[in-house]
Amino acid sequence: MALDVERSEVPHTLDEPAPRTLGVLDQGAFWGNLGVSLLGFSGALAVLAPSGVPQLSFLAAVTACVVGTVLGSIMVGIAAIPGARTGAPSMMLLRGLFGTKLSYLPTVLNILQLVGWGTFELLVIAQGAEALFGGGPQWLYVLVAGVLTTALTLRPLGALRLLRRYVSIAVAIAMVYFFVQLLRHPLPDMNTGSWQGFWPGADAALAVAVSWIPVASDYSRHSKSAAGAFTAATLGYSVTQIACYLLGLLGLAMVGGDADKAFDPLLAVPLGVIFFGILVLREVDQSFADIYSTAVSIQNLRPSTDRRLLSLGVGAMTTLLALTLDISQFSNFLLLIGSVFVPMFGVLAVDYFAHGRRRTWDLSQRAPSRWGMLVAWLLGFAVFQLINPGELGWWSKLWTDVQAVLGFTPPTWMSASIASFLTAALAAGVIGAFRRR
Numbered sequence: 001m002a003l004d005v006e007r008s009e010v011p012h013t014l015d016e017p018a019p020r021t022l023g024v025l026d027q028g029a030f031w032g033n034l035g036v037s038l039l040g041f042s043g044a045l046a047v048l049a050p051s052g053v054p055q056l057s058f059l060a061a062v063t064a065c066v067v068g069t070v071l072g073s074i075m076v077g078i079a080a081i082p083g084a085r086t087g088a089p090s091m092m093l094l095r096g097l098f099g100t101k102l103s104y105l106p107t108v109l110n111i112l113q114l115v116g117w118g119t120f121e122l123l124v125i126a127q128g129a130e131a132l133f134g135g136g137p138q139w140l141y142v143l144v145a146g147v148l149t150t151a152l153t154l155r156p157l158g159a160l161r162l163l164r165r166y167v168s169i170a171v172a173i174a175m176v177y178f179f180v181q182l183l184r185h186p187l188p189d190m191n192t193g194s195w196q197g198f199w200p201g202a203d204a205a206l207a208v209a210v211s212w213i214p215v216a217s218d219y220s221r222h223s224k225s226a227a228g229a230f231t232a233a234t235l236g237y238s239v240t241q242i243a244c245y246l247l248g249l250l251g252l253a254m255v256g257g258d259a260d261k262a263f264d265p266l267l268a269v270p271l272g273v274i275f276f277g278i279l280v281l282r283e284v285d286q287s288f289a290d291i292y293s294t295a296v297s298i299q300n301l302r303p304s305t306d307r308r309l310l311s312l313g314v315g316a317m318t319t320l321l322a323l324t325l326d327i328s329q330f331s332n333f334l335l336l337i338g339s340v341f342v343p344m345f346g347v348l349a350v351d352y353f354a355h356g357r358r359r360t361w362d363l364s365q366r367a368p369s370r371w372g373m374l375v376a377w378l379l380g381f382a383v384f385q386l387i388n389p390g391e392l393g394w395w396s397k398l399w400t401d402v403q404a405v406l407g408f409t410p411p412t413w414m415s416a417s418i419a420s421f422l423t424a425a426l427a428a429g430v431i432g433a434f435r436r437r
Contacts, residue, residue: 009157010222014303018087021157022222027232029164030219031076033285034212035240036171038128042262044248046204049257051391053197053412058249059190060198065245068202069238071418072209076216077234079345082352083217084229088363090217090293091300096361097348098377099369106344107300110214113337114297115318117211118290121283122146122322128280131263132273142322149284150315153292154308157222163285171282174275175243181269188253196412203388203415207339209241210417214341215293291315303365336392342417343380343424347373350428372431380424388416 008021037043047068048061056064082093091110094103126141152159220229248262255261266276295310351373352361362368387410389399403409410416 009155010307012306012308014089014092014299018221019157020087020222020224022160022219022228023224024228024232026160026164027219027223027229028236029168030160030285031233031236032168032240033163033171033282034289035237035242036175036244036279036282037286038124038263038279038283040208040241040244041248041251041266042259043204043208044245045252045257045259045262047201047245048249048252050197050200050204053200054194055257056197056201057191057193057195058188058253060193060195061201061249062246064198064201065205065249066242068205068207069209069241069245071202072206073234073238073241075210075345075421076212076237077230077232078349078353079213080216080220080223080229080233081226082348083220084223084226086361086363087221088217089221089296089299090214091297092303092363093217093348093361094300095363095365095367097351097370097373100365100367102369102371102374103367104301106214106340107297109337109340110297111294114215114290114294115314115321116337118149118287118294118314118318119321119325121287121290122149122319125280125283125287126322128263128276128283131267132277132280139323142319145284145287146315146319146322149287149291150312150319152284152288153295153311153315156288156292159285159288160219167282167285170278174278175240175247177271177275178247178266178269179243181272182247182250182254182265185250185254187250199413199415203417205241205245206415206417207342209237210342210345212237212289213345215289218293218296287318291318294318336390336395339384339388339390339416339420340377340381343384343420344377346380346421346424347376347428350425351432354429354432372435373428376424376427376431379427380420383423384416384420386410387414387419 008019011018044061044065047056047064048058049055079090082088083090086093091103091107094106097103098106122142122145125145126138129141129145130136130138216233220226220233223229223232247266251262251265252259254265263276266272266279291314292311294314295307298310298314299305299307385399386403386406386408389396389403
């Protein structure tokens with residue numbers, strides 16, 4: 001019996017084969033829960049009022065949420081397919097794309113962003129708990145969330161099955177209840193505002209979805225089929241993120257667009273405290289995914305290290321950071337790191353699917369370096385920064401200076417994510433065709 005339990009869980013090292021025990025419902029519940037986030041209620045403001053353009057109309061913002069989320073979710077679903085086929089986690093797959101040594105660069109970047117977002121999620125949970133209980137010691141909320149998160153990472157597949165059986169149902173009931181209550185209020189004017197910033201708004205929703213691309217195969221490697229992995233990630237995530245953003249837009253309309261009061265409409269409805277408490281508890285699966293995937297990413301650098309020890313260490317470090325840092329000052333840095341993975345996915349998609357290299361990808365520790373794919377990735381990343389330099393001090397100034405030298409002013413309709421993806425994909429296609437000849 002004990003042996004069967006071990007075979008149904010994630011192996012301790014990358015030297016052992018991954019069990020294929022997750023069906024569509026298990027994975028769909030996991031991705032569906034990731035699509036619901038407390039950040040979505042306030043983050044909807046980035047879709048409604050993108051930086052540098054007039055505020056969108058409510059109808060335009062809803063459309064942007066749907067378009068951006070669906071495009072991003074399809075990307076996540078496609079990124080999950082290689083893991084389901086090979087049984088390898090995301091960063092290990094990059095050995096086949098870049099070679100083992102070159103894969104260490106995106107692996108380190110992924111570790112940095114996951115630790116940062118894991119820390120951020122613990123603080124979000126604490127803020128949600130403060131709103132729920134009307135205050136209280138933040139350090140206690142962070143500590144409880146950190147301990148619970150780390151405990152889940154020790155038996156990750158068991159955690160995913162737990163989500164499907166209990167948490168997903170409770171979250172679905174809470175979301176439906178909030179929709180019913182908020183829709184009892186008058187809807188905002190659908191056409192007051194602009195469509196000018198539609199693509200920047202859609203890009204904001206897309207960026208949240210594609211932030212999960214670097215970890216998709218960490219979970220799909222346990223899928224029973226590639227089709228199931230794609231379907232679960234695409235449908236599970238898109239449906240719930242769209243619902244979360246729509247609730248956020250409705251709530252923001254009720255508080256005059258004040259993101260600091262995004263939780264107020266939910267807490268104000270009858271029984272709102274109870275259902276909001278469900279969403280606060282559910283937020284733990286976000287931090288769980290960040291911490292567990294950090295441990296798995298580290299294993300690309302040290303494959304024989306026990307992931308349980310790594311999970312304990314990462315969980316403790318993330319909790320300590322949440323107790324001592326104001327992570328909000330690092331949010332722009334985290335968004336910058338996240339932007340590197342959109343063009344990387346473009347390179348991976350072309351090399352793995354279009355070039356048919358999935359049959360010959362070398363995932364061993366001796367995989368040779370592939371500099372051409374690295375160049376394609378960096379070209380896509382440069383395009384992203386030219387279109388959206390962000391707000392990170394000297395880094396943003398560097399790219400705005402490059403814009404000035406090139407005489408390039410990004411049009412408001414241009415999506416940095418889509419443009420960088422297409423650039424990287426095209427470059428990978430050209431480089432791959434040249435090398436085959």
